[in-house]
Amino acid sequence: MFKRILHFSKITISASPLFFTLNMIFLFVIALSQLGITFSFKLATDTILESQTVGHVSYQIALPILFFFLMICIAGNTGNFEQMMITAYSHKAKQIFAKYFLHKSYQTKQDAFYDHTFYDQYTFVKNNIENTSNITVTLFNKLTLSIYRLLLAVVAISYFNPLIVVGMLLLSFVMIGVNRYVVKKRVALQETYVKDERHAKYYQELLSSRAHAKELRIFKLQDTFLNKWETSYTHYMKAKYAFEVKATWLSHLSSFLQVLITYSLTLYFLYLVQKGELQVGDFVFLNGMMFSLTGALSSILTVLTKDLAENDLYVQKYEAFTGTPTKKQLNAMHETTSQMKSDIVGPFHTLAFQHVSYCYPGASDYAVKDLNFTLRQGEVISLLGYNGSGKSSLSKLMSGLLEDYEGQILLNGTDIKTLPQEALYRYFGIGFQDFARYSLSLKENVGVGMIEALDDDVAIQKVIQKGNLESIIDHLPNGLHTLLGKEYSKEGQDLSGGQWQRIILSRAYMGEPDLLILDEPTASIDPLEEMRLLGQFKNIVQGKTALLISHRIGFARMADRICIMENGHIVEDGTHDTLLQLKGNYYTLFMAQQELYK
Known part of the structure; x- marks a missing residue:
């Protein structure tokens, strides 16, 4: 126990050695002053008794009383100063x-x-x-x-x-x-x-x-x-x-x-x-x-x-x-990994799942089971399925966020478990379904998608255009620098769910990632805005690789491949026309939603 205590104490002392030394000296002064108070009582008592014995009061009685008050001043008013010293050496x-x-x-x-x-x-x-x-x-x-x-x-x-x-x-x-x-x-x-x-x-x-x-x-x-x-x-x-x-x-x-x-x-x-x-x-x-x-x-x-x-x-x-x-x-802790190269295995070519299974801690059923799946450079894949089918889990496995899986995930033929996590993340631009709404400026909320480019105004403006944020920015009091959310400032501005969704899309586009993953990108967007995004998205992903996750078929028509997930498995994989002819899950889903996407 004492070895551990001394180790942690050593960290504290080395953080503020001067204030720690002053604190120790100050503590000894306090202890001496408390001894002085008791000793001054003895001196005063002896002087008073001696005065009674000789029959007159000597001026010497004032000395122990003055000494007593001096010790009281030192020992009796140390609480605030001691707390200040504690704060100085421990903060x-x-x-x-x-x-x-x-x-x-x-x-x-x-x-x-x-x-x-x-x-x-x-x-x-x-x-x-x-x-x-x-x-x-x-x-x-x-x-x-x-x-x-x-x-x-x-x-x-x-x-x-x-x-x-x-x-x-x-x-x-x-x-x-x-x-x-x-x-x-x-x-x-x-x-x-x-x-x-x-x-x-x-x-x-x-x-x-x-x-x-x-x-x-x-x-x-x-x-x-x-x-x-x-x-x-x-x-x-x-x-x-x-x-x-x-x-x-x-x-x-x-x-x-x-x-x-x-x-x-x-x-x-x-x-x-x-x-x-x-x-x-x-x-x-x-x-x-x-x-x-x-x-x-x-x-x-x-x-x-x-x-x-x-x-x-x-x-x-x-x-x-x-x-x-x-x-x-x-x-x-002070070393940065932001300069880590994102091409540790070269430009993106393929990402392959080989018999991959994953079960969340404490869960009884697999979220993904014996999955074999390959995403190639330049492909746009629409991953469809109902809630709980394993779509989001697949995206987290793909990007390296979930690590305790069975099987192998290969990036350009290299097992991603052998790659540095920070470098692996740089291949992906991700718009999460459960995205974070930071109480920061709109510019920062977008720029965190590639924090190294936060001060790159050209890059920021480029993704703002891709996410169609101009109309939102024009109505904000401080434009791009407006604080979002009112949690910590009355000057902050609240945005609708659909407006936040467009910010998240811009965040995902930051840094021109090799592989774009959008999880339910139109969940909070109205149908008209979704139609506009569909048209714009064709230009954005041209020549890019993208995985579009949804339980709605809006993006399916523009994808090179459509994959249908159910109970952790990919049960259908093919083009729009192929899957319609199959008359399986995709056919059922498409027919139920076709009126919205004619």
């Missing part, structure tokens, strides 16, 4: 841990995110990055300050009676057992109920987010979702409350023992004063240092058996997800 490390988590999340296979067990772990780590990064603060602020206080108190008390220190050590064993139990149970509780907590947050988002406000009201979903939220929240909080009650009673037990021993020693010191074996000033100092000792000891035990152990369990979860971050790996 860079928190940024590093968060960035490394995001970096590893990006590198994780897309398949894993369909696995609910993985996603629960991912959610747990994401929600507790702050707890992970707090381990250094726990170690070097809470623990170090308490150790400073403990050492000073031990030195002072041992001068009078070393047996007191032994008694405090016996108390510590009780506190160790209690704190270990509480920590293990608290983390186990979070692991057990992370799904309920995630469900509660999901329904809370449904009830409060702007995106779901319309359907929430139209369909009167508030009570239904509120009940679901309450069920998940109550299930989680009921267990948490029961545990916290038990933990509180156990904590009170150790606290009671600490108070009992401390005040018993106080009575013993008073007894020594009454017998004349201990001076009153020494009693004041010794009693104050004893409370400082018990407080420091309690704090150290809490840190070692509770705070540090709890933080370490969060670190373990973080490390299990990301691996142990090394200096080389952290530096590698």
Whole structure:
């Protein structure tokens, strides 16, 4: 455990060595000032008693009082400054841990995110990055300050009676057992109920987010979702409350023992004063240092058996997800892959599926089963099928997004599993069915299709024309630079589903990709706009390779081949005329929709 803690602490220290050093010095000053407060009480007590003995008040009584107020000023007003020092030396490390988590999340296979067990772990780590990064603060602020206080108190008390220190050590064993139990149970509780907590947050988002406000009201979903939220929240909080009650009673037990021993020693010191074996000033100092000792000891035990152990369990979860971050790996985050060549196996010629099968994690049925399929350079293929037939899964397999498949996928005869992912992606321009709507400018929403060309105005204008975005841009207040969406700015503009669809098409065209994949490209577009896109698309894909995925036949007439998917299989493959003569699935689909596409 300590090896892991020291490794993460080393990252924090190396991120801000100057502020960390200043923080350690500052903590020692705090510990000395707290000792000074207790010692000033002793001096004041001795001076007052001496004044009573001689019968007059000496000006010397002012010195310990001034010293006391000086120590109070130093030790009593350090909270904000200490927090500032913590922020100064730890904020860079928190940024590093968060960035490394995001970096590893990006590198994780897309398949894993369909696995609910993985996603629960991912959610747990994401929600507790702050707890992970707090381990250094726990170690070097809470623990170090308490150790400073403990050492000073031990030195002072041992001068009078070393047996007191032994008694405090016996108390510590009780506190160790209690704190270990509480920590293990608290983390186990979070692991057990992370799904309920995630469900509660999901329904809370449904009830409060702007995106779901319309359907929430139209369909009167508030009570239904509120009940679901309450069920998940109550299930989680009921267990948490029961545990916290038990933990509180156990904590009170150790606290009671600490108070009992401390005040018993106080009575013993008073007894020594009454017998004349201990001076009153020494009693004041010794009693104050004893409370400082018990407080420091309690704090150290809490840190070692509770705070540090709890933080370490969060670190373990973080490390299990990301691996142990090394200096080389952290530096590698800053390296860019955007300059990676997109022709690692030369210009696109063929993409072949050979007996490819894929089953999503946790699913019982294959989304794609024993698929044999070849796409050649210059071909435009229309992939048709009803929802759930495997069309989108095929496109994700083709572009390398899903990796845990059976069989082989060959790009120009090379197995894509042997190719760098970043370079493989550059062959494709993709318009996803579940596309992302970024709260960025329209230009950026288009340019992310090939981020390296974001500042290439010529390339941007070219894809704007291909996606027919001019009419949208003309009606926006800041044209191409208008922020889309109102989530983070009142200046943002909302667009319709069809307008967003045209942006996604332009995004897919960015960078003149070798292979264009459009998944339901006209799902949110009205029939007239679809007809216009059909005519324009013939010019766009001329000489290009494209896979057009849909359950509507609008693009089928212009495709070189039409493939029909059903239950993860390609059940029909041929031209429009060939498949009509076959009078199979395509014939049925075409006849049902022909009135719209005459």
